[in-house]
Amino acid sequence: MIVRRLAELGPAREVKAETWTSRRLLLADDRMGFSLHDTIIHAGTETRMCYRNHLEAVYCVAGRGSIEALATGEVFEISDGTVYALDQHDEHVLRAETELRLVCVFRPALVGREVHDASGAYPLLTEDGADAAGAPEGARP
Numbered sequence: 001m002i003v004r005r006l007a008e009l010g011p012a013r014e015v016k017a018e019t020w021t022s023r024r025l026l027l028a029d030d031r032m033g034f035s036l037h038d039t040i041i042h043a044g045t046e047t048r049m050c051y052r053n054h055l056e057a058v059y060c061v062a063g064r065g066s067i068e069a070l071a072t073g074e075v076f077e078i079s080d081g082t083v084y085a086l087d088q089h090d091e092h093v094l095r096a097e098t099e100l101r102l103v104c105v106f107r108p109a110l111v112g113r114e115v116h117d118a119s120g121a122y123p124l125l126t127e128d129g130a131d132a133a134g135a136p137e138g139a140r141p
Ligand code: 9YT
Pocket: 020, 022, 023, 037, 039, 049, 056, 058, 094, 102, 104
């Protein structure tokens, strides 16, 4: 059994980007088949993302914002109790009116070193430093 507390995660499991901070509660090396993150989206920001290599489900537990599906232009309000699942690897823009606290699940699990590329995706990385197709990390765009 794995028991872990947000307050005890430490800097190695905290990833900061311009518009968000993600605390990685479970990662690939925990061997659960998914990763679980407690993510803070900063108030007043917008983030364009498209996880073409991953499925992501996001459950809002605090704050107010919206998600726009870029394929259709639909905009959905987000607040405490809202879940969205990017089951079509949907390209989207996340807007935080106030600070948002989101519980995020990624499948396959993130290993922890991923950063968004220009299209807003994470690469598919494996724990040994290669991407999922076997190329060394950094060898693919
Ligand atoms: C909601 C979302 O996708 N935010 C970007 C960060 C991501 N959730 C992560 O790496 O935790």
